[in-house]
Amino acid sequence: MTVPPPVLTATNIRKSFGDREVLAGISLEAREGEVISILGGSGSGKSTFLRCLNLLEVPDEGQIAIGDVQAPLTRNRHGRLEVSDGRAAARLRTQTAMVFQGFNLWPHLTVLQNVMEAPLRVHRRDRDEVLATARSLLERVGMAGFHAAYPKRLSGGQQQRVAIARALATNPKLVLFDEPTSALDPERVREVLALMRSLAEEGRTMIVVTHEMAFARDVSSRVVHLMNGRVESSGPPAHMFGPDASPAFRAFLSPAAL
Amino acid sequence: MMDDLTLLGFGPDGWAPLLLKGCLLTLAVSATSMAIGTVLGVLLAWARLKGPGWLRRTALVYGVVLRGVPELLVILLLYFGLPSLILSLSETFGWEAPGLPPPFLVGSLSVGLVSAAYQAEIFRGGVGAIPRGQFEAARAMGFSDLLCFHRIVLPQVARVVLPALGNVWQFNLKDSALIAVTGLSELMRTSLVAAGSTRHPFLFFGVAMALYLVLTTLSSTAFHYGGRYSNRWDRG
Numbered sequence: 318m319t320v321p322p323p324v325l326t327a328t329n330i331r332k333s334f335g336d337r338e339v340l341a342g343i344s345l346e347a348r349e350g351e352v353i354s355i356l357g358g359s360g361s362g363k364s365t366f367l368r369c370l371n372l373l374e375v376p377d378e379g380q381i382a383i384g385d386v387q388a389p390l391t392r393n394r395h396g397r398l399e400v401s402d403g404r405a406a407a408r409l410r411t412q413t414a415m416v417f418q419g420f421n422l423w424p425h426l427t428v429l430q431n432v433m434e435a436p437l438r439v440h441r442r443d444r445d446e447v448l449a450t451a452r453s454l455l456e457r458v459g460m461a462g463f464h465a466a467y468p469k470r471l472s473g474g475q476q477q478r479v480a481i482a483r484a485l486a487t488n489p490k491l492v493l494f495d496e497p498t499s500a501l502d503p504e505r506v507r508e509v510l511a512l513m514r515s516l517a518e519e520g521r522t523m524i525v526v527t528h529e530m531a532f533a534r535d536v537s538s539r540v541v542h543l544m545n546g547r548v549e550s551s552g553p554p555a556h557m558f559g560p561d562a563s564p565a566f567r568a569f570l571s572p573a574a575l
Numbered sequence: 576m577m578d579d580l581t582l583l584g585f586g587p588d589g590w591a592p593l594l595l596k597g598c599l600l601t602l603a604v605s606a607t608s609m610a611i612g613t614v615l616g617v618l619l620a621w622a623r624l625k626g627p628g629w630l631r632r633t634a635l636v637y638g639v640v641l642r643g644v645p646e647l648l649v650i651l652l653l654y655f656g657l658p659s660l661i662l663s664l665s666e667t668f669g670w671e672a673p674g675l676p677p678p679f680l681v682g683s684l685s686v687g688l689v690s691a692a693y694q695a696e697i698f699r700g701g702v703g704a705i706p707r708g709q710f711e712a713a714r715a716m717g718f719s720d721l722l723c724f725h726r727i728v729l730p731q732v733a734r735v736v737l738p739a740l741g742n743v744w745q746f747n748l749k750d751s752a753l754i755a756v757t758g759l760s761e762l763m764r765t766s767l768v769a770a771g772s773t774r775h776p777f778l779f780f781g782v783a784m785a786l787y788l789v790l791t792t793l794s795s796t797a798f799h800y801g802g803r804y805s806n807r808w809d810r811g
Binding site for chain 2: 414415
């Protein structure tokens, strides 16, 4: 079996906020079709790490590449990394998509417009083609009847499903999920997780920051445990959720057992 | 009574044509100053939010000064003060002496400069009212800054700022009356002249009041509907 090419390569990512070191050198490679779950306690840096991957946060150190295109990070005269070319960064981001904890749908656009906005305006794709894609995506996420609705009218679970359709509309190489179910009622969590599972099954490359252990165990191809800004341990779920997992990760899974 | 109607009519002794022209001129000055205020206000708001330190401080001082002095003073300074300064400079250096500047331009500019100071505060607050996640969702999908501003920020800011801009417009319209001191025959100046030359001040000031009310009421209605339209996605 040939190894699929890497979609994302992050090398030695470091980031501090003031004196507090949040990321102490994290490397991660995601190959095509991989679903990577990033787990960790609060403050372990998992969301910050995810936000570094599409340069919503600029890391202090490290390198990021999407496919074989290097992120335009260069050192300024104070020795800190900065985005040297905003257009190149934007171009790189067109290859990825992100689903947020707080959905972040654009409230002034309808459901359909939310999904069509990026492929139309950023990728400048043909309108009919974009419309057809948007329709089938909304059908796929179970929101076909809501084309003309504004986000305010939707429940959290519905908004998140639209946000997932929006993320898929550009057919990105990599989808980043930042705690996509943390703001949802337990009942709504299930519908969003089911949708994410079906995306994983169709071979989407996904990096998911989550607290949903069942999702990490059953759906992901690799689980990464972050602790104190470092990769404490990682491996396939069978290993991570088995008897040979690292003590720290086992403690994380069942804090009551400590 | 017949006398009043003749004075307000379109006949040879009637002031109606001049009063209507005054109305149009008032609208034109107000619209020009509003436009100047919007362009400069957006720039000032940008300077306050994103500019480097020195620019941020300059914009702050601008706002404090222009909101802190009477408008009439700004008009007098630009219309009479600045030309006299230039005059004395040109005498010193032997340049050709310039005349008084065009009243329409200076009038619109001075009201516009003050308007910009107020509009800058409104835009700054408007952008601040948009949640961070809105920008992030756009950036994460590869939007350029300009596209994000145009498609995501502007429509959401419009909803927040339109009612406040309606107020600024109403102030602009009323403050344009101060430009009468430059001799520009907008509505205020025309009614002053009419009141003086016909010796019917109550009649003409009353009519001016009614005309100003018509202008402000019509335009605030327009802003109301504009506001409703820009808010269509946030209703129930």
